[in-house]
Amino acid sequence: MTADMGTLTPVLTDNWADDRAWTLAAYEARGGYQALDKAFGMDPAAVIEEVKESGLRGRGGAGFPTGMKWGFIPQDNPKPKYLVVNADESEPGTCKDIPLMMASPHTLVEGVIISSYAIRANTAFIYIRGEVLHVVRRVQRAVQEAYLAGHLGKDIHGSGFDLDVVVHAGAGAYICGEETALLEGLEGRRGQPRLRPPFPAVAGLYSSPTVINNVESIASVPSIIEHGHAWFASMGTEKSKGYGIFSLSGHVQRPGQYEAPLGITLRTLIDLAGGIREGHELKFWTPGGSSTPILTAEHLDVPLDFEGVGAAGSMLGTRALQIFDDTTCVVRAVLRWTEFYKHESCGKCTPCREGTWWLVQVLAGLEKGEGAESDLDLLLDQCDNIMGRSFCALADGAVSPISSSIKYFRDEYVAHLTHGGCPFDHAASTVFAPAGATA
Amino acid sequence: MSLSETTYGELQEIAARYPEARSGLLPMLHLVQSSEGRVTPEGIEACAEILGISAADVSGVATFYTMYKRRPVGDYHVGVCTNTLCAVMGGDLIFERLKYHLGVGNDETTDDGKITLEHVECNAACDYAPVMMVNWEFMDNMDPDSAVRVVEDLRAGTEVRSTRGPRVVTWREAERVLAGFPDDLADEGPAAGPASLVGLGIARERGWTAPGLDTSSPGGSDDSTAEGAAGVPQTKQEAVEQADTSRAETETQQEEGK
Numbered sequence: 001m002t003a004d005m006g007t008l009t010p011v012l013t014d015n016w017a018d019d020r021a022w023t024l025a026a027y028e029a030r031g032g033y034q035a036l037d038k039a040f041g042m043d044p045a046a047v048i049e050e051v052k053e054s055g056l057r058g059r060g061g062a063g064f065p066t067g068m069k070w071g072f073i074p075q076d077n078p079k080p081k082y083l084v085v086n087a088d089e090s091e092p093g094t095c096k097d098i099p100l101m102m103a104s105p106h107t108l109v110e111g112v113i114i115s116s117y118a119i120r121a122n123t124a125f126i127y128i129r130g131e132v133l134h135v136v137r138r139v140q141r142a143v144q145e146a147y148l149a150g151h152l153g154k155d156i157h158g159s160g161f162d163l164d165v166v167v168h169a170g171a172g173a174y175i176c177g178e179e180t181a182l183l184e185g186l187e188g189r190r191g192q193p194r195l196r197p198p199f200p201a202v203a204g205l206y207s208s209p210t211v212i213n214n215v216e217s218i219a220s221v222p223s224i225i226e227h228g229h230a231w232f233a234s235m236g237t238e239k240s241k242g243y244g245i246f247s248l249s250g251h252v253q254r255p256g257q258y259e260a261p262l263g264i265t266l267r268t269l270i271d272l273a274g275g276i277r278e279g280h281e282l283k284f285w286t287p288g289g290s291s292t293p294i295l296t297a298e299h300l301d302v303p304l305d306f307e308g309v310g311a312a313g314s315m316l317g318t319r320a321l322q323i324f325d326d327t328t329c330v331v332r333a334v335l336r337w338t339e340f341y342k343h344e345s346c347g348k349c350t351p352c353r354e355g356t357w358w359l360v361q362v363l364a365g366l367e368k369g370e371g372a373e374s375d376l377d378l379l380l381d382q383c384d385n386i387m388g389r390s391f392c393a394l395a396d397g398a399v400s401p402i403s404s405s406i407k408y409f410r411d412e413y414v415a416h417l418t419h420g421g422c423p424f425d426h427a428a429s430t431v432f433a434p435a436g437a438t439a
Numbered sequence: 440m441s442l443s444e445t446t447y448g449e450l451q452e453i454a455a456r457y458p459e460a461r462s463g464l465l466p467m468l469h470l471v472q473s474s475e476g477r478v479t480p481e482g483i484e485a486c487a488e489i490l491g492i493s494a495a496d497v498s499g500v501a502t503f504y505t506m507y508k509r510r511p512v513g514d515y516h517v518g519v520c521t522n523t524l525c526a527v528m529g530g531d532l533i534f535e536r537l538k539y540h541l542g543v544g545n546d547e548t549t550d551d552g553k554i555t556l557e558h559v560e561c562n563a564a565c566d567y568a569p570v571m572m573v574n575w576e577f578m579d580n581m582d583p584d585s586a587v588r589v590v591e592d593l594r595a596g597t598e599v600r601s602t603r604g605p606r607v608v609t610w611r612e613a614e615r616v617l618a619g620f621p622d623d624l625a626d627e628g629p630a631a632g633p634a635s636l637v638g639l640g641i642a643r644e645r646g647w648t649a650p651g652l653d654t655s656s657p658g659g660s661d662d663s664t665a666e667g668a669a670g671v672p673q674t675k676q677e678a679v680e681q682a683d684t685s686r687a688e689t690e691t692q693q694e695e696g697k
Binding site for chain 1: 461463499500523531575601603619624635646647
């Protein structure tokens with residue numbers, strides 16, 4: 001890290017407080033769309049190389065190197081190439097892409113143009129979940145403004161490069177955040193993941209070479225082109241370069257978006273957020289959404305990068321830090337997540353479709369204080385039979401909260417049995433809990 | 440009742456936006472809901488006809504996605520997030536209170552046809568928990584009393600504004616925007632709500648920036664292809680070792696498949 005770097009490093013969030021930040025005028029007043037000209041001055045392959053060298057890894061959860069993904073597009077394939085932006089942000093706890101598109105949709109649009117130029121795509125799609133009307137409006141408007149200003153369409157900035165962008169609203173399906181299910185949705189079908197191979201880079205949308213990237217990944221591209229790969233890589237840690245948006249929610253004094261180099265710790269972030277709710281302590285948290293195994297107060301100093309969180313037995317995921325204090329019943333929390341996965345399972349793979357249903361049955365019994373301690377082993381056995389046995393990662397995500405919570409809070413499950421139900425006062429967890437309420 | 444000529448024409452218009460017409464199906468079904476108040480058999484037939492696919496294919500899609508409704512939806516769809524974080528922060532109590540107050544269950548509509556109540560999954564606004572959506576506009580930081588006030592205002596026809604958006608339009612009007620026909624309200628509301636700006640505010644207060652962003656930009660990139668920065672994977676094997684999931688791992692195997 002360099003000496004002049006702050007603990008927080010606003011890049012993507014830097015213009016969010018600007019007056020009418022979502023407009024083209026506000027974005028251009030800050031130098032917006034200048035990285036585009038710099039990219040047009042480079043060979044497309046050099047743009048890919050620049051992103052590769054920056055070390056940018058996918059911001060949608062998996063952390064695969066973005067530039068390498070672009071490099072997989074076979075340029076000798078005569079079919080059209082496509083860029084698809086995954087703006088289906090739905091992983092519980094994840095709330096970074098939605099405010100980004102609401103505040104600064106042009107950052108995304110400029111990233112889309114540069115990225116499409118790099119992979120030589122002349123059509124790009126932004127697939128936004130349907131349940132965020134105003135974000136859809138803002139992105140629709142930004143695309144319209146970009147066309148009128150000559151940033152989209154034919155011969156952009158006199159470069160000879162053509163690009164059309166289609167804004168596409170989804171219709172409510174968590175699974176469409178999975179990239180091949182998203183492609184199915186974008187082709188007008190039920191959102192069910194595809195078997196790979198072939199991979200999207202070879203046969204994606206309409207069986208053509210396709211890159212699918214998360215909103216934050218694409219939005220990071222203009223800054224990398226503008227300031228250079230070395231600038232980007234000067235932030236973060238050895239294998240987790242750059243900045244990212246960390247989303248704190250739950251029982252902290254100031255929930256919100258905190259943009260920082262990868263590798264910051266939860267201790268630092270909670271400190272910036274004014275601490276845990278008055279009079280309470282951290283109990284458990286998710287590092288990157290509900291699909292990433294939960295962690296506890298013993299992990300406060302884990303570097304929040306791909307390697308650090310992995311070594312702690314979880315995953316960095318989407319940096320969706322959901323913070324729960326000592327008033328929260330972990331069994332209730334896990335049951336609710338499990339009901340979510342059951343509801344969102346697309347039904348294609350039997351271990352997921354049936355397995356998530358059984359997980360809910362057993363967990364719901366435990367939560368009510370019914371059943372026996374042996375049900376915990378039954379749950380773990382079910383998890384074993386679900387994990388790694390489906391087309392996509394939904395089912396793997398479904399077992400994460402269960403196995404990790406039993407690991408850290410087995411006693412609390414047992415307490416439901418001895419207590420004959422949930423020993424917690426759920427009202428005490430709410431933001432409008434009366435002062436002095438306790439668990 | 441069959442669809443109007445205008446609606447049929449707009450459905451065709453949506454299909455024409457895409458390299459392959461069937462890609463228009465999701466927005467087309469949004470338009471059917473806007474025009475008919477729900478996904479009707481006639482709407483399904485029209486989509487099938489335009490796309491040259493069977494009505495069964497269209498129905499299969501319409502029943503997969505939760506935003507598509509087979510029963511009439513009220514003027515205002517009120518969604519209360521009851522996924523874990525919002526539930527814990529108060530979403531469960533808000534949902535219970537609204538069910539009691541409106542006298543309806545989940546996914547039911549009040550007798551006056553004004554409000555359809557539904558519990559919804561995470562809507563990507565966790566830093567504003569507990570969150571409620573009205574026709575898919577954000578109503579941030581709700582509690583049971585404020586939630587009741589919102590639905591009462593909606594029923595009374597009093598203007599309700601999203602905390603991060605415009606005055607709330609009707610459900611049918613909202614569905615039209617999702618079908619890709621903008622309503623010119625993009626400039627309403629703030630760029631960001633307070634929680635979105637918390638980190639930025641702290642950084643400004645303490646003078647924290649990304650390197651060089653407060654002065655001139657450092658380091659050009661013209662020699663970028665020279666050699667890899669330390670830690671950046673140069674091969675797919677290295678990338679696999681670093682990636683977080685088996686999904687990313689399989690992603691790299693394509694080269695072997697060539």
